Amino acid sequence: MADVNERGFANLKVPIGPSHPALEEPARFLFEVEGEKVVNVDYEIGYNHRSIERLCQERPFSKVVYLVERICGICSHTHPLNHVERVEDIADIEVPERAKYIRTIYAELERIHSHMLWAGIAGEEIGYHTLFMYTWREREKVMDLFEMLSGNRIMHGCNRIGGVKWNIAEEQAKSAMSVLTYLDTAADKITKAVLKDSNIAERGKGVGSLSREDAVRLGAVGPNARASGVPEDTRVMCKYAAYGDFDLEPQTAKDGDVVAQALVRLAELKQSIWLTKELFANLPEGPIQVEYDEIPAGRSVGRTEAPRGELIHYTETNGTRFFERIKIRSPTLANIPSYVPKFLGCQIADIPIIAASIDPCFSCTDRMTVIKDGKRKIVSARELKTGRI
Amino acid sequence: MIASIVGVLIYAFVAALLLQGIRRIVVAHSQFRKGPSIFQAFYDFFKLMSKESLTPNVTSPLLFNLAPILSVASMLLAALIIPLAASMSAVGGGDLILVIYLLAIPPIALILGGSASGSPYGAIGAAREVALLIAYETPFIVAMVTVALAAGSFQLNTISATAWISVLPLAAIAAIWTLPAAAAVQPFDIAEAPTEIVSGPYVEYSGPNLALLQLGQWLKIFLYASLIAAVFFGTAIYHFQPAVNFVIQFAIIVLLVSAFIAFWQATSGRTRVTRVLKYYWTIPTMLAIIDLVLYLAGVRYMHFLFGWAGL
Numbered sequence: 001m002a003d004v005n006e007r008g009f010a011n012l013k014v015p016i017g018p019s020h021p022a023l024e025e026p027a028r029f030l031f032e033v034e035g036e037k038v039v040n041v042d043y044e045i046g047y048n049h050r051s052i053e054r055l056c057q058e059r060p061f062s063k064v065v066y067l068v069e070r071i072c073g074i075c076s077h078t079h080p081l082n083h084v085e086r087v088e089d090i091a092d093i094e095v096p097e098r099a100k101y102i103r104t105i106y107a108e109l110e111r112i113h114s115h116m117l118w119a120g121i122a123g124e125e126i127g128y129h130t131l132f133m134y135t136w137r138e139r140e141k142v143m144d145l146f147e148m149l150s151g152n153r154i155m156h157g158c159n160r161i162g163g164v165k166w167n168i169a170e171e172q173a174k175s176a177m178s179v180l181t182y183l184d185t186a187a188d189k190i191t192k193a194v195l196k197d198s199n200i201a202e203r204g205k206g207v208g209s210l211s212r213e214d215a216v217r218l219g220a221v222g223p224n225a226r227a228s229g230v231p232e233d234t235r236v237m238c239k240y241a242a243y244g245d246f247d248l249e250p251q252t253a254k255d256g257d258v259v260a261q262a263l264v265r266l267a268e269l270k271q272s273i274w275l276t277k278e279l280f281a282n283l284p285e286g287p288i289q290v291e292y293d294e295i296p297a298g299r300s301v302g303r304t305e306a307p308r309g310e311l312i313h314y315t316e317t318n319g320t321r322f323f324e325r326i327k328i329r330s331p332t333l334a335n336i337p338s339y340v341p342k343f344l345g346c347q348i349a350d351i352p353i354i355a356a357s358i359d360p361c362f363s364c365t366d367r368m369t370v371i372k373d374g375k376r377k378i379v380s381a382r383e384l385k386t387g388r389i
Numbered sequence: 390m391i392a393s394i395v396g397v398l399i400y401a402f403v404a405a406l407l408l409q410g411i412r413r414i415v416v417a418h419s420q421f422r423k424g425p426s427i428f429q430a431f432y433d434f435f436k437l438m439s440k441e442s443l444t445p446n447v448t449s450p451l452l453f454n455l456a457p458i459l460s461v462a463s464m465l466l467a468a469l470i471i472p473l474a475a476s477m478s479a480v481g482g483g484d485l486i487l488v489i490y491l492l493a494i495p496p497i498a499l500i501l502g503g504s505a506s507g508s509p510y511g512a513i514g515a516a517r518e519v520a521l522l523i524a525y526e527t528p529f530i531v532a533m534v535t536v537a538l539a540a541g542s543f544q545l546n547t548i549s550a551t552a553w554i555s556v557l558p559l560a561a562i563a564a565i566w567t568l569p570a571a572a573a574v575q576p577f578d579i580a581e582a583p584t585e586i587v588s589g590p591y592v593e594y595s596g597p598n599l600a601l602l603q604l605g606q607w608l609k610i611f612l613y614a615s616l617i618a619a620v621f622f623g624t625a626i627y628h629f630q631p632a633v634n635f636v637i638q639f640a641i642i643v644l645l646v647s648a649f650i651a652f653w654q655a656t657s658g659r660t661r662v663t664r665v666l667k668y669y670w671t672i673p674t675m676l677a678i679i680d681l682v683l684y685l686a687g688v689r690y691m692h693f694l695f696g697w698a699g700l
Contacts, residue, residue, distance in 0.1 A: 014509050020587065036513075036662060125584050127575045127659030133420035199576060199658050348513060349661045352584040 011039060016351060018047045023355060027362040029339075033348055041343040043336065048363040056326040061087065061295060064323065065159055068313075071328065072364040073154055074114050075306045077106045079313075079328070080159040082304040085240060086315035087161050090298035097242075097284040099163035104242040106149075106158050107304075108276045112183065113142040114307030115269045118359045119190055122262065125352040126203050131193060138186040145179050148172060163289030173280045180280070184273050191266045201259065208342040208354035210256030218337040222309020224358045227264045228256035234305035241304075245282075246275060256342075261357045295319075306331050308359050332358070333365040394469060396631075397479040401468035404639055405604070405611035406430040411643055412574075415651035430607065437600035445593050449505045456502030457598045460605025463494035467612050472549050472619045474638035475627055483545030485537055485620075489530060492571075492613055495605040496522045499580065502602065503590025514589020517662050518580040524665045525570035525577075528673035532560040535681040536620055545619065552623035557684065561621040563677035568617070568649045570669065572610045576653065576660040585659075610650070614642045 017028040026047030032040035052071055056064050069080045081103055088095060116139040123131030143153045150156040150166045158164050168176075194200055210220065215228035225232050233250035235243045251267040253260035297319040304311050309331030316324040335358045342354050410427035417424025426432070444450050469480040470488050477483075496518050503515035535557055540548040554561040570577040581588045594602055618641045627634040660668070683690060 012509050012512065014513070014586075033513075035516075123658065127578060127582070127584065128657065129416075129575070130420045130655050131658075133422060137421055197658075199660060202664065203658060203661065347661060347663075349579070349582070349585055349659070 014348065016355075023360075023362070025360070025362040027360070029343075029351075029355070031343070031348070031351065036347045036349065038343055038346050038348065038351070041340060043339060045336065045362055046366050049366045050363075053326050053328065057323050060321045061161065061323070064326070065161065066155075066157065068326075068328070069155055069157065069159075072306075072330070072361055074117065074361065075110065075308065075311070075330075075364070076155055077103075077110045077158060078304050078306040078311055081107060081241065082302060082311055082313040083315065083326075084159045084161050085304070086300040086302055086313050087295060087317070089300040089302065090315065090317055091161075091292055091295045093162050093290060093292050095163055096287045096290060098167075098286045099288045100242040101279055101283050102164045102166070102168060102288065103159065105168070105276055105279045106146075106156060107241065108272045108279065109142055109145060111272045111307045112269060112276070113139050113146075114359075115265045115272070116142070116190070118265055118307075118356075119194065119262070119269075121356050121359075122258070122353060123194075125356045126200070128197075128200070131190075134193070135190055138183065138190070141179055141183060141186075145176055148175065160289070161295075162292045163287070165289075167288050168280075168283065173283065177277060177280055180273055180277050184270070187266070187269045187273060191270075194262050194266065195259075200262075203350070203353060204258035204262065206255070207258050207350045208256075208346060208357055209260075210338055210342055212256075214341050215256060215338060218341075219334050220309075220338045220358075221331050221334045222305070222307075223261060223264045223268065224256075224309060224335045224338060226250055226252045227260040229254050232310075234303045234310045238303055240302070242279065246278060248275070258353055258357045265359075297324075308332055308361055309335060330361065330364040332361045335360070336365070393479055397468055397473055398465055400473060400635055401465070401608060401611065402604075404635075404642070405607045406434060407639075408611050408642060408646055409607050412646055412651045412654075415647045416655045419652070419655040434600050434604060437595075437603075438597050440596040442596035442598045443593075445507055452501055452505040453593075454598060456498040456505070457594070457601035457605065459501075460495040460498035461601050461608065463491045463498075464605050464608035464612060467491040468608070470545065471612055471616050472545055472624045472627075473615055474631070474634040475624065477546050477624075482547075483549075485533060485543045485545055485548065488545065488616060489533060492609060492616070493522060493526065495609040498602070498605060499590045502594065503580075506590065506593035508593050510586040510588070510592045511590050513586050514580045514582075514592075517582075517586075518590065520662050521570060521573070521577060521580055521665055524669040525567040528563045528669055528677050529567045529571075531674060531677035531681060532557075532564040533620070535560045535677060535684060538681070539684050549619045549624040552621065552625070554621040556689075557680045559676040559680040561617075563673040563680075564617050564621065565645070565649055566673040566676075567669065568614065568645065569653045570665070571613045572646075572650045573606065574650055574654040576657040577665060578659055579662050579665065582659060610646065611642060614645045618642060618645065 011032045011034050014031045014033055015028065016031060017023050018026040028044040030042045031038050052067065056067055059067060065080050065084060068083045069076050071079045116135045120132040120135035123135070146156060147153050149168060149172060150158055158166055210228045212229045215225045215230050220228065221232070229252050231250040231252050233248065236248050236250055248271070251264050251271060253263045295317050297317055299316040301312065301314040311331055312329040314327040318324040338358065343351070346354060407427065409430035410425070413429060414424040414427060444453055467488055470478050470483045472478050472483060500515040500518050503511035503518065536548060536553050537543050539553070539557060540551065542548060573580060580590065591599065591602065618638065622641060626637060
């Protein structure tokens with residue numbers, strides 16, 4: 001059973017996950033190693049199914065917004081943002097400009113803290129605890145900013161169908177601007193610490209590289225694809241919320257390795273800080289919410305750019321207070337196949353940093369897997385609804 | 390005699406554990422944290438000693454349970470041979486070769502225990518520990534042999550009468566350079582590497598076995614630094630009351646550990662196994678060899694440069 005290499009020895013099989021210090025979330029990788037070199041890899045996800053989609057169909061519209069917010073603790077704004085945009089698309093609700101800007105502010109602040117979080121985790125994975133401590137300390141400033149704007153650090157509860165819940169006062173915008181100026185210098189410091197460090201360069205250069213062709217073939221999204229030179233940014237392509245008012249350039253790098261991933265994310269960090277400042281400066285006056293009557297039957301599919309990449313929501317309504325169907329494709333699911341070319345041929349020492357380099361969020365990916373008698377089964381919508389599988 | 394032996398052993402135990410507390414606080418402060426209590430290593434040690442020790446059923450039980458005892462026993466023996474806060478060893482004349490061998494035993498115990506644990510993480514950790522041991526022992530041994538040749542003796546009591554850093558500074562640099570690798574902290578914590586191989590050899594150990602294995606490692610860091618201090622800074626400074634001598638010696642070790650272990654630990658990530666060999670076999674080994682060759686050729690460069698401390 002164990003594969004035997006040319007010298008007649010069985011290769012060592014090293015399991016990583018579903019519970020492992022390098023992965024804070026449940027996913028299982030089985031590496032076949034020859035000495036320190038990885039020669040084969042298999043992955044398995046599906047350890048954390050939470051029935052989110054089913055629960056969405058059992059709650060009235062107003063509550064689903066809060067439910068989709070809880071899919072991910074880091075993308076806690078972009079999920080409800082995508083969701084309410086789908087509903088507004090179905091019901092033809094015109095959202096006020098100010099609400100669009102506030103939504104975009106939250107989305108960009110979310111990207112800032114997520115990319116800082118990534119830089120810290122990446123440092124932690126290669127044993128660079130000081131980088132972790134530093135970036136997370138600066139990240140707290142963003143969390144405090146969130147608390148000032150919405151009253152909550154993680155679950156902002158900002159979106160609602162037809163607008164946003166929290167308005168931004170003059171003084172709030174002013175103190176947010178000073179925090180952003182501070183974050184700008186902090187981002188410069190982090191960039192310098194990451195890119196000037198010879199140890200990081202040695203650990204990251206050429207490690208876990210992904211060619212442009214592979215990135216396209218395996219459907220990589222977000223910073224993972226952009227690090228391989230695919231200029232794909234949903235904010236630029238779809239121009240949802242207030243992104244149409246600003247000229248954004250997708251940040252790309254060439255090699256797709258760990259250093260390229262860091263380059264892209266750190267450039268986006270700077271870009272997001274700049275964009276948030278612009279948003280605060282150009283915040284239009286007006287209402288933040290419009291009334292709506294009822295949601296007609298209809299369907300809508302749309303994309304937003306989560307910090308980890310393209311997020312797809314499909315929403316179907318049937319004229320009642322409940323959704324007919326909600327389907328969510330989180331960005332990590334699209335990025336997982338690109339692990340295989342990244343892992344093959346790497347050293348054991350590089351496994352954690354490669355695993356962390358795509359900024360995975362495995363718990364958010366688990367939607368529906370039915371395994372009966374050891375075989376995966378496709379489930380029809382009717383079966384799903386009645387619960388008889 | 391008995392009193393001094395017991396005294397030295399207690400001093401080594403307390404100092405080794407205190408050193409860990411200080412190292413952790415130094416690292417914590419450079420990471421904007423407060424860090425744990427200075428006595429954290431004592432708490433950890435006594436907590437683990439009070440717990441149950443499990444032996445996985447796939448292991449070779451004798452080897453698995455022997456490794457921690459081997460580690461601590463060799464270190465306690467080394468503590469008696471290295472001149473600690475005194476101009477003489479507690480026992481005998483202090484044989485340098487014996488000490489070098491004893492200091493290699495905790496890593497070997499880790500290798501044995503890791504291989505015997507039956508876990509793939511332990512096996513990989515053991516393989517990495519071998520690479521690490523070979524890497525840092527090379528410059529360390531060359532540096533020590535250079536000093537022994539210069540002193541004309543392998544007896545530590547004779548060697549430590551001179552502060553050899555003033556005669557063979559390159560060898561001293563090479564020996565001090567091996568401190569972070571001997572301490573197995575970042576960037577050289579490759580054998581443990583929690584995010585890669587889940588603490589490697591330690592992964593199957595628990596309770597008193599784990600406590601002893603860690604104690605062996607902690608004692609090793611303290612004694613390794615003590616040996617470097619005794620050889621390169623000499624023991625002539627320890628001519629006060631015993632209590633004062635202990636404080637002086639501990640202060641020197643704390644300085645060495647803070648500057649060369651904690652500082653590196655706080656400012657770098659974990660390196661790769663392949664790089665460790667390249668790292669230690671180039672510059673540190675070269676420095677030690679240069680000093681060895683220059684000494685054998687009769688060149689006393691410190692004498693030419695400063696006109697002092699020449700032999």
